[in-house]
Amino acid sequence: MAKLLYRLGKWCVRRPSAVIASWVLLLGITVVLGMVFKGPISNDMSIPGTKAQDALDLLNEEFSQAAGGSVRVIFAVQDGTLADEANQQAIASALEALRQDQAVINVSDPFATGTVSQDQRIGYADVTYSSAASEVTEESKEHVLDAIEITREAGVQTELGGDVQMSELEIIGVSEIVGIVFALLVLIVTFRSFMASWMPIATALVGVGIGIMCVYYSANIFSITSTGTILAVMLGLAVGIDYALFIISRHRQQMAEGVEAKESVARANATAGSAVIFAGLTVIIALAGLSIVRIPFLTVMGLAGAFTVLIAVIVAVTLLPSVLGLAGSRLAPKQKKLKRKPAEKKTQTPFAYKWARFASRYPIPVALVVIALLVVVALPMRHMELGLPDNGSKPVYSTERKGYDLLSQGFGPGFNGPLVVVVKGSGTGDITEEATAEAAKVQQLAGVAFVSSPIPNQTGDIALLSVVPLTGPNDKATQQLVHDIRAASDKLMVTGATALNIDISERLNDAFPIFATAIVVLAFVLLTLVFRSILVPLKAIVGFLLSIFATMGAVVSIFQDGHLADVFDVANPGVILCFLPILLTGLLFGLAMDYEVFLVSRMREEFTHKGRAKEAVYDGMGLSGRVVTAAGLIMIFVFGSFIFVDDPMIKVMGFSLTAGVLIDAFLVRMTLVPAVMALLGRSAWYLPKGLAKILPNVDIEGDSIKKELEQA
Structure with missing residues (x-):
């Protein structure tokens, strides 16, 4: 793996203009495909085979006139009643205007059908269309909005309901832009270089642009939900920035040690790039693994996210090296001028190094405190109730x-x-x-x-x-x-x-144990392959389970129990999104393994080169802790920006991913991991001889490259 990525990095550095031009051309082509030939975005979350879906299919076949989409127009007055002559005339005019749309097959009259409350102050009319709710055109929706202005201008409060979605979600809005800006600030603080800071943002946006436009085009073939497109954007931005961050950080460390710029790019692609490949692979497999539960909308959602992450990985190991090659030595960290003689110079110990020493010095108390805290946060999960948000969850x-x-x-x-x-x-x-x-x-x-x-x-x-x-x-x-x-x-x-x-909630509950078991087995196999250890994967799985339980506990506490609901602008605390546990398990597994790979792979690299277990924990944390911290903060800002959108499903997904990264990156990986690794010592890297012979050596540490360079 390392040799292949080293050669790929060399090739990209030698041909930067051609590689960059190719990616720009690909972006242009996909934008045209996505915008001009964009397929319909659906809100269909049906599951074939459920009793309710079977009944709906029968209804569509035998009672087609009842299968069209509908908009419910609700009328209300504070003074008087809807039966007052002026109000009746305004409502009649609005209903007549609604009937002018040729796509409408029926508009009910609340006075004729008796859909008026006992006090005569609230009533409703149903506008039924000839096509399904997802196929009602924007022109028809605009026609509804124009028609209800008649009653609103007459002083009758008029609101809308029904199964026709009257507004589309913005893929990139103000809050998402704010998240990107905060991510840029984190990069500037981390790199102390503006030139190095904009590169992860730029390459991530290229990856997201290509990914989301391909998703838009594929909506002509598959049923893509608006939630799926937002998820793809979330993941593409977060992992795209993080993967570039890890490679650039390794590149700048090597240049600070005196490695020539272009050679450093190739080496960073070989070492940090290998970690990116495996980290991205875990996210991709976890998302694609959603197809195990055999629920169509979750399968498509997972594949859309997985495709965007795949593009982010390819961008990180091809486009980014080309951009770094063009920048040359200008990305090298600036050396501070010495105010003392070299003999008197005092080196500053990175905080991550100090934190690793603290966690390693008191491993049992640190581990017990972290585990106890996570268990307490997870307790509300015991009374979690699942469902789908309705209009009562809207702002x-x-x-x-x-x-x-x-x-x-x-x-x-x-x-x-x-x-x-x-x-x-x-x-x-x-x-x-x-x-x-x-x-x-x-x-x-x-x-x-x-x-x-x-x-x-x-x-x-x-x-x-x-x-x-x-x-x-x-x-x-x-x-x-x-x-x-x-x-x-x-x-x-x-x-x-x-x-x-x-029915969807019950089917998802039944599918969750199967999916969770598959994820745990997958985690063990992948991490055993990467780290060539038995205890490190077991420790990673236990940490992941603590993270997912604590995250779901926090979600239940806020979105179901209503604690801090005002802080997070939760309009109406209620049930938890029914597919959130499965979706979050897949997503958080991938992201948690990202941090596990980036952090522990550096510990293994130090242990492989020096053979000292505890020092490997200190050095691994000291060298990669700052970067993992920055990566965690970037994901928190990117995911956190989605908490403040209006859609309740996107809001809870944004919060759960933000909380999950916060818990997993800072409590589990940056605190619990060094404590447990210190307790395990050399035994952390034990692998039975028989298994060692069977497992392929993926060389994530880049040993083969180092030996090749030493012999040259």
């Missing part, structure tokens, strides 16, 4: 949240999560009569507020019932009601957003 100022609150106020909390019940006919009787009998059974179940009259399809095979629960969409009682309806009769199938979310 209080958003029209979706206002509409959600108005519907709860006027019709009860269950009205925001109605259940769609499909009644299958026997084929021998009248479907309306059969559905009416089934509706009576459902009405008797606990937790039911209302059951609508049945609506048969044109062929008389099935009928629809709308069931409004007494409780909200993510309440445990609603989840139980779904199971009770299914158990009440084999003729009843339950679907709708609420039932789909319940």
